[in-house]
Amino acid sequence: MVSEVGPPFKGKLPSAEDWGTINYLTEPEIHAYDTLKQQVEALGFAENYLDARCLLRFLRARKFNVKKSLVMIQDDNLFREQFRGRNFQLSDFASLIVFSDDGIWRHGGCDKVGRPVVYAKPALFFPSQITDDEELVLFFVYYMDSLLKIADAEGREDFAIICDLKGWSFKNFSLPLTRLLINILQNYYPERLGRVFVLNMPMLFRGAWNIIYPLLDERTRCKICIKNANKLMLETISAEMLEKKYGGNHEEWAFRDPVVAPLFDVEVMPTDVNNQSVPTDDIEESESDSVSIEPDQLASPKMKRFVPFSRLINILKGGKTIDNKSKLANKRTFSRGVQNIFSSQSSISSEALERLTLQLDDLEVTVESLKKEQETINQTLRELKLVNSASKQRNTQCENDANAGWTQYSLHYLLAIMFAMQCLQLQAQLYG
Numbered sequence: 001m002v003s004e005v006g007p008p009f010k011g012k013l014p015s016a017e018d019w020g021t022i023n024y025l026t027e028p029e030i031h032a033y034d035t036l037k038q039q040v041e042a043l044g045f046a047e048n049y050l051d052a053r054c055l056l057r058f059l060r061a062r063k064f065n066v067k068k069s070l071v072m073i074q075d076d077n078l079f080r081e082q083f084r085g086r087n088f089q090l091s092d093f094a095s096l097i098v099f100s101d102d103g104i105w106r107h108g109g110c111d112k113v114g115r116p117v118v119y120a121k122p123a124l125f126f127p128s129q130i131t132d133d134e135e136l137v138l139f140f141v142y143y144m145d146s147l148l149k150i151a152d153a154e155g156r157e158d159f160a161i162i163c164d165l166k167g168w169s170f171k172n173f174s175l176p177l178t179r180l181l182i183n184i185l186q187n188y189y190p191e192r193l194g195r196v197f198v199l200n201m202p203m204l205f206r207g208a209w210n211i212i213y214p215l216l217d218e219r220t221r222c223k224i225c226i227k228n229a230n231k232l233m234l235e236t237i238s239a240e241m242l243e244k245k246y247g248g249n250h251e252e253w254a255f256r257d258p259v260v261a262p263l264f265d266v267e268v269m270p271t272d273v274n275n276q277s278v279p280t281d282d283i284e285e286s287e288s289d290s291v292s293i294e295p296d297q298l299a300s301p302k303m304k305r306f307v308p309f310s311r312l313i314n315i316l317k318g319g320k321t322i323d324n325k326s327k328l329a330n331k332r333t334f335s336r337g338v339q340n341i342f343s344s345q346s347s348i349s350s351e352a353l354e355r356l357t358l359q360l361d362d363l364e365v366t367v368e369s370l371k372k373e374q375e376t377i378n379q380t381l382r383e384l385k386l387v388n389s390a391s392k393q394r395n396t397q398c399e400n401d402a403n404a405g406w407t408q409y410s411l412h413y414l415l416a417i418m419f420a421m422q423c424l425q426l427q428a429q430l431y432g
Helices: 027-043 052-061 066-081 094-101 133-153 175-188 203-215 218-222 229-236 280-285 309-317 324-342 350-431
Strands: 105-110 116-120 159-164 193-199
Touching: 027 052, 027 066, 052 066, 066 175, 094 133, 105 133, 116 133, 133 159, 133 175, 175 203, 193 229, 203 350
Parallel strands: 116 159, 159 193
Antiparallel strands: 105 116
């Protein structure tokens, strides 16, 4: 029986970008794909998980280990249950929308192969202003799903990031938030990251990078371009799409990120995590305690699902105004999902994380010490400049004195010679 992703690839080794994709699979990789698809079908997952590109993303993320890939799909399905049927609105992540308008994370155009390009400026992000982790998770999930919908329209399944680190410092870095977002990206959006171009990296960031690097899997590390990032970026993104300040011909992209712009349009129906329009009236009038899931939504009938936020609120309040108690119950329900993300399997152990945290504290202390040493060095340099100026003045005076002394000595020497010549002439006349 011929596989739907066959026949086996028999050419030279494929590039890193083509590896593990359709038309570039080896015979063992095709066998792993067929096996995983059979197991996913047997568990009764929705059709989205049976898509060839979807299955191959999970297989590539786990190096075509069928068992690990299946566990990853099951975890992904449970994660999606946290947001099933939720209608995203501005009130869900109001403070982060402001961050988006500030230009911290903004979509602008696509690269040469159709990947959406996101411009990121971490120096504008202040973790101290994030008071609710749930808000950050909601925004990240909404943004990623909306961005990938744009990628899908271009025939792609990944995106690219231009990360401009100009002005970055440790006040823009938080290890817990970084670990949270990396876990979500690697575990629930596998193989979605296409390229990352890191520009204007300050020396301070190298300390943070040494902490972030162990959190990334090998495939993700290969997609991050630091050396020759500018050259590779210009080769990947056309000048017509790239902003002028990065070497392109395009003016700065719109102030309002097109990914979040629909949330500001009152005429546009709020969208759920899978970008399907959900009429709120239908939800309020529903008599059932479960939410209707469309066939194309990621759901498994054999998995116990969480009650979505919107449904939980309607059950508790009967469609009436939400009071503080309902909000608190809703918040606790979601907190379990966030805690699961924090406690999910990571590439480092808790002991290693503690060591990394201590290293970060040491780095902050080191940075403060370096700042004080820099101030001392600057003061010393100013004093040396004053000393050097005074020394130059003394040297100039000495040179002038030396020149005057040499002139006087030369005059005396000349007079002595003239006197000696006159004596010789007188002697010649007397004894001539």
